[in-house]
Amino acid sequence: MPGATIAVVAPAGPVDPSELDPGIEALKSLGYKVVPGEHIYEKKGYLAGDDTQRLKDLNWAISDPAVHAVICARGGYGCMRLLPLVDYRSFSRTPKVFTGFSDVTALLHALYSKCGVITFHGPMVKNFRSNDDTNLSALLQAISSSAPWQMRLTGARVLQGGLAHGVIIGGNLSIVASLFGTPYFPESQDFILFLEDTDEPLYRIDRMLTSLKLRGCLEGARGIIAGEFHSSGTEDEVDQVLIATLGDLGIPIISGAPFGHGELNLPFPIGLRITLDTDAKRAYSEQAPVY
Numbered sequence: 001m002p003g004a005t006i007a008v009v010a011p012a013g014p015v016d017p018s019e020l021d022p023g024i025e026a027l028k029s030l031g032y033k034v035v036p037g038e039h040i041y042e043k044k045g046y047l048a049g050d051d052t053q054r055l056k057d058l059n060w061a062i063s064d065p066a067v068h069a070v071i072c073a074r075g076g077y078g079c080m081r082l083l084p085l086v087d088y089r090s091f092s093r094t095p096k097v098f099t100g101f102s103d104v105t106a107l108l109h110a111l112y113s114k115c116g117v118i119t120f121h122g123p124m125v126k127n128f129r130s131n132d133d134t135n136l137s138a139l140l141q142a143i144s145s146s147a148p149w150q151m152r153l154t155g156a157r158v159l160q161g162g163l164a165h166g167v168i169i170g171g172n173l174s175i176v177a178s179l180f181g182t183p184y185f186p187e188s189q190d191f192i193l194f195l196e197d198t199d200e201p202l203y204r205i206d207r208m209l210t211s212l213k214l215r216g217c218l219e220g221a222r223g224i225i226a227g228e229f230h231s232s233g234t235e236d237e238v239d240q241v242l243i244a245t246l247g248d249l250g251i252p253i254i255s256g257a258p259f260g261h262g263e264l265n266l267p268f269p270i271g272l273r274i275t276l277d278t279d280a281k282r283a284y285s286e287q288a289p290v291y
Contacts, residue, residue, distance in 0.1 A: 001144055002030060002031030002032060003031055003032070003033070004032055004033070004068035004069060005032070005033045005034075005035060005066055005067050005068050005069075006027055006032050006033065006034050006035070006067070006068065006069045006070070006071055007035050007036075007037065007060075007061035007064070007067045007069070007070045007071070008020065008024065008034060008035070008036045008037065008040060008070075008071055008072075008073055008125050009036075009037040009040060009054075009057045009058050009061050009070060009072060009073065010037065010039075010040045010041075010042075010048035010049075010054065010057070010072065010073040010074065011048070011054050011055075011057070011058050011072060011078060011079050011082060011104065011107060012047070012048065012054075012072070012074065012075050012076040012077055012078040012079050012102075012103040012104065013046060013047065013048060013074055013075060013076020013077060013078065013103070014041075014042070014043040014044075014046070014047065014048045014049075014076070015040070015041065015048060015073045015074045015126060016041070017041060019073075019074070019126050020036075020040075020073055020125050020126060022128070023124075023125035023126060023127070023128035023136075024036070024125060026128050026133065026136060027071075027125075027128075030140070035067070037057030037058075037060065037061060038056070038057060038060075039053035039054065039056065039057050040057065040073060042054075046076060046077055046078075047076075047077070047078045048073070048076075048078065051078075051081055051082060054078060054082060055082050055085055055086075058082060058086065058107075059085075059086065059087040059090070062086070062087060062090060062091045062094075062096070062098065062111075063087050063090035063091070063094070065094050067096060068096055068097065069096055069097035069098070069099070069143065070096060070097065070098045070099070071097075071099050071100070071124060071125055072099065072100030072104045072107075072124045072125070073124060073125050073126060074102075074124055074125070074126040074127075075100070075101065075102025075103040075104055075124070075172075076102070076103055077103050078103065079103050079104055079105075079106040079107045079175075080103075080106045080175070080178065080179070082107070083106060083107070083110050083184045086107070086110060086111070086114075088110075088111070088114040088115055091111055091114075091115050091117065092114075092115040092116070092117070095115070095117040097120060097143045098111055098117075098119045098120065099119065099120035099121070099122050099123075099124070099139065099143070099267070100120075100121075100122070100124050101121050101122060101123070101124065101171060101172065101196075101259075101265065102124075102171075102172050102175075102198075102261065103172065103175060104124070105121065105170075105171030105172040105175040105176065105179075106175050106178075106179055106184065107119075108120070108121055108171060108270050109169065109171070109179060109184060109185050109186060109270065110184035110185075112169075112186055112270050112271045113183070113184055113185060113186040113187075114183075114184070116271070117271070118269050118270060118271040118272055118289045119269075119270045119271065120139065120142060120143060120267050120268070120269055120270065120289070121170070121171045121194075121259070121267060121268040121270055122135070122138070122139045122142065122259075122265065122266070122267030122268070123135035123136060123138075123139055123265045123267070127265060134264065135264065135265050135266070138266045138267055139267045142267045142269060142289065143267075143289075145288060146288050147288055148284065148285050148286055148287055148288055149269055149272060149274070149284065149285045149287075149288060149289055150282060150283065150284035150285070151257070151258070151259075151266055151268070151282070151283045151284070152281065152282055153225075153254055153257050153258075153281040153282060153283060154281055155256060155258070156254045156255060156256040156257045156258075156281060157235070157239060157254065157255045157256045158252075158253075158254050158278045158281070159239055159242060159243055159247070159253040159254065159255055160243075160247065160250075160251065160252055160253040160278075161252060161278045161279065162223070162251065162252035162278055163252065163275070163276070163277050163278070163279075164192055164222040164223030164251060164252045164275070164276040165190065165192075165222060165273070165274075165275050165276075166188070166190040166191045166192040166220075166221075166222040166223065166273065166274070167186075167188050167190065167191045167192070167271060167272070167273050167274075168191070168192050168194060168268055168269065168270060168271070168272055168273075168274045168283075169185075169186055169188065169191050169192075169193060169194075169270055169271070170192075170193045170194035170195050170225075170268070170270075171194065171195070171196070171268075171270075172195075172196060172197055173195045173196065173197040173200070173205065173208050173209070174197055174200065174208065176193075176195065176212075177208040177209075177211060177212055180212060180215070180217040181215060181217060186271070188220055189220040190220055190222055191220055191221060191222065192221070192222055192223040192224070192225065192274060192276050192283075193218070193221050193223070193224050193225070194224075194225040194226070194227065194257070194259070194268055195224070195225070195226050195227065196226070196227035196228055196229060196230075196259060196260035196261065197229050197230070197232065197260075197261075198229070198230040198231055198232070198260070198261035199230070199231045199232065200229065200232050201232065201233075202232060202233045202237055202238070202241055205229060205232060205238070205241050206241050206244070206245055209241070209242075209245040209246060210245050213245065213246070213249075218246070218249060221249060221251060222251055222252075222276075223251050223252040223253070223254075223276040224242070224246055224249075224251065224252070224253040224254070225254055225257050225276060225283060226238070226242055226253070226254065226255040226256070226257060227256075227257045227258070227259040227260035228256070228257075228259070228260030228261060228262040228264075229260070230260055230261040230262050235255070235256060238255065239255050242255055252276055252278045254276070254278050254281070257283075269285075269289035272285050272287070272289050273285060273287075
């Protein structure tokens, strides 16, 4: 709620103050106290500082009892390198909101898998001011309201219809494909998988989905929600790949949901049990993702 302390950390790619200042100011204007990590503006090649610096900020944010929520600065690459040394015990003892997307998909699932705490796939500080603050408003609604979570899929395309129930997991396809089958990805027999990506050619999307299927990773899937595959081809081309690779699973598949690397990136609570109803074009839960 307003008045709470939000930590901002950069566990992946480097970021400049000019990229974060608008988002930080937006949070402050809503009544939140914002505390950036000590090394948030460090740079080491394609990383926001070396592993030790990024890990120090991350473990501080998730273990400090004065911090109520952790919002990542941006994606890029680097989160997977930190997974073995994350302070999961502290996060289990003092659960708090943790949100991000893109490369942060790795941390979201590691924290949920190791600690059983719902995490949030959603906009990061760098993206808050896009789309007239719609993304920020949707995130704050998800993490502060006692109302059950839902996502309206009005503009989405039904590729295979049906009704599905399961725990919602997923995020960036490249990270999901790399992490599935490791100790840092949740094991579930009944899940609904949501996927998005950016700048991936169609053949690479095909290859990652096919690999997941061949490795048996999708045997527990009960439904698929595909978001925006930004700069990866036309909507029709992406839909054709989804049908060609996933159609034989015989489960509901909906494409063009309002999340991903484009302008609209609405939040998903990873680990929450939800229902996907393609007839109503709606994904929803009977409970709120609160702690």
